[in-house]
Amino acid sequence: MSSDRISRRAAALGLLALGGCGFAPVYSDGSALRGLVTFQTDETVAGYRLRERLEQRLGVSQNARYELRVALSQNSQPAAITAAGDTVRFNVVGRADWSLRAIATGQIAAEGKSESFTSYAATGTTVATQAASTDANARLSIALADMIVSRLLILSNDLSQ
Template sequence: MSSSSIIPRRAALLGLFALAGCGFAPVHGGASAARGRFDFDTSDTVAGFRMRAQLERRLGAPQAPQYLLEVRQTAPRRPAAIRSSGVTVRYNLIGTATWRLRDVASGRVIDTGEVEGFTSYSGTGSTVATQSAETDAAARLSVTLADMIVTRMLVLLQDAPS
C-alpha cells in the first residue's frame, strides 16, 4: 500500500468523524418517524392517483394522521423538437404540484409550497406507442413531483417542535 492511498483514506475517516461529532443526520433518515402521520388529498385523476401512490410509498399509508397534505398538479404538454416539415417528434411535460400541509386537529395551515419538474417523451412511433410513451412520462413526472414534496415534508418535520 502506498502512502498516497493512505492519506485520502485518513482524510475520509477524519471527515466522517467530524460529521458524526457535529450532529449531522441525513434528512431521509427521519422518514420512518413520518410513516403513517400523513393523510393525502390529491386530484381524482390518473396523475393524482400516481401522486398519492408515491406519497404513500414514501411516507406510509395513513394510520393515525396528524397532517393532511393537499396536492394539486398540472402537466401541460409542449412540443420540444419539431422537424422542418412541422411534425413534432418530441414532447415535454412540464409539471407543477401545489401543496398545502394542514394540522388535522386544528385545521391550521402549517405550510404551503409548489414544486416543478419536467420529463420528455418521443412522438416518433405509432399513435399507440406515442400514447404509451406519454402515459409513462406522466407517471415518471408524478413520482418526481411527489419525491420533491416528500423531501420538503421531511425537512418540515425535522424543523417542527416535538
C-alpha cells in the first residue's frame, strides 16, 4: 500500500516538475500549425481518407497560412503464395510525396516523402477478401497521414520562427 502512495506522489511531482520547466506536449491545441493548413490531396478514396486524417490531427483550416499538397501512390503486391499458386496474402505499399507551402509567399516551407505498407489476407470469400483489401487501404492512408503530421510537428518550431 505505502509503495503505491509513494509512486503516485512521485508521478504527481514529476508532472508538476514538467509543467514548471516549460514542457508543452507536441499534440496540444497550441501547436504552431493547428488550424493554419489547408489540404490538397488526390481525388480518390485514399486521398479522401488521408485528408480526413490530416484534418483530425491538424484541425480544419480557419486562417490558412500554409497549403499542404500530397500526391499518393499505392499498389498491391503478393506476399504469400501457396504451393498451388494461390495468393493468400497481399501487401499494400504506399507512398506520399508532400510539400508544405506558405500561401503568402508561395515558398516551400517543408517537403518530404512518407512510405509505409499494410497487409491483408485473401482467404475466405470474395466479399471477405474485398473487405480486407478496403480496410488495408484505409489503414495505409491513416498511417501515411500520421507520418506526415509527425514530421510537420517536428518542423513546426522552425516554421513559427
